[in-house]
Amino acid sequence: MKTLIIYTHPNHKSLSYSFLEKVVQGSNENTHISEIKVLDLYEDGFDPVLVFNKEKRRRDMYKEPKLEKYRELLLWADKWVFIYPIWWGRPPAMLLGFIDQLFASNFAYRDNGKLLPEGLLKGRSVVCISLMKGPTFYPLFLLNNAHKALMKKALFSYVGIKKVKFFEFGYMESPKGKQEKKLELIYRYFKSIS
Numbered sequence: 001m002k003t004l005i006i007y008t009h010p011n012h013k014s015l016s017y018s019f020l021e022k023v024v025q026g027s028n029e030n031t032h033i034s035e036i037k038v039l040d041l042y043e044d045g046f047d048p049v050l051v052f053n054k055e056k057r058r059r060d061m062y063k064e065p066k067l068e069k070y071r072e073l074l075l076w077a078d079k080w081v082f083i084y085p086i087w088w089g090r091p092p093a094m095l096l097g098f099i100d101q102l103f104a105s106n107f108a109y110r111d112n113g114k115l116l117p118e119g120l121l122k123g124r125s126v127v128c129i130s131l132m133k134g135p136t137f138y139p140l141f142l143l144n145n146a147h148k149a150l151m152k153k154a155l156f157s158y159v160g161i162k163k164v165k166f167f168e169f170g171y172m173e174s175p176k177g178k179q180e181k182k183l184e185l186i187y188r189y190f191k192s193i194s
Contacts, residue, residue, distance in 0.1 A: 001194075002035045003027055004077035008084040008095040010042045015172055015179060019129055020083050022183045026190030033193075039073055041094050046070075048097020062107035070102050079125050082151075086132035086168075090147055099155060108159040119160020126156055126164045129186065131172045 005023055009016035020038070027033045041048075047066075052058040061067070074080070084091045102108070109117040128151055152164045167186065171177035 001033050001078045002076060003033050003037070003079045003081060004073055005036065005038045005081045005083065006095070006098070007038060007040045008042070008082070008092050008098075010094075014085075016083055016085055016131055018179075018183055019131065019186055022187040023081055023083065023129070023190050026187040026192075029191045030193060033079075033190075037073060037077070039070070041098055046094065046098060048094045048100075050097060050100045059105055061101060061104035064101070067101055070098070071107060074102065074121070077124065079127065081127045081129065083129045084131075086130050086147060090150070091130070103155060103159055117158070119158065122160035124161050124163075126161055127167070128164065129167045129169075131169050133173045134170055 005020065005027075007016070007020050011017065024036060024038065027036050052061070056064075062071075082091075082095070084095050090096070105111065105117075106120075108121055109119050112118045130147070148166060148168075152166075156162075156164050167182075167189075169177065169182050172179065
């Protein structure tokens with residue numbers, strides 16, 4: 001299984017980075033995972049600003065040259081792992097800009113005249129690991145689970161991906177968050193996933 005980790009946090013001394021290290025460590029010890037690549041959106045200098053106008057049409061984004069290496073990475077992998085914080089009840093703008101630009105028509109989906117389009121990224125699986133300062137139940141009860149709905153239903157399901165797992169960790173800036181226990185959970189999950 002080829003795994004692409006999409007890491008979205010500007011600080012390599014953050015707890016998010018510690019989760020990235022545990023995902024890599026567990027994956028390296030897993031015989032079912034043949035290759036791992038890490039895409040650090042901040043370190044890579046990804047430009048999250050979506051631009052389209054008369055010269056640059058949204059319907060042509062699937063062939064935008066500056067996005068080619070990212071399209072190749074997404075197509076290369078069998079499993080995508082997204083690691084990101086929850087800021088203001090949603091993933092960072094950097095990750096949302098990546099989604100806006102990469103999950104474009106004729107790459108991620110194709111309009112077919114039906115209610116829902118044809119998903120072009122079938123056969124992959126996704127794991128989302130999100131961390132937040134507030135309680136884990138905050139997105140569920142106060143935001144009607146908008147974050148999960150965005151990622152699972154509005155994005156992954158739309159492009160044909162059915163197998164999506166979420167790890168949502170709250171209180172990550174407090175001893176209540178049991179950070180070491182959560183890091184160990186992620187390490188063990190990726191060490192044994194098949």
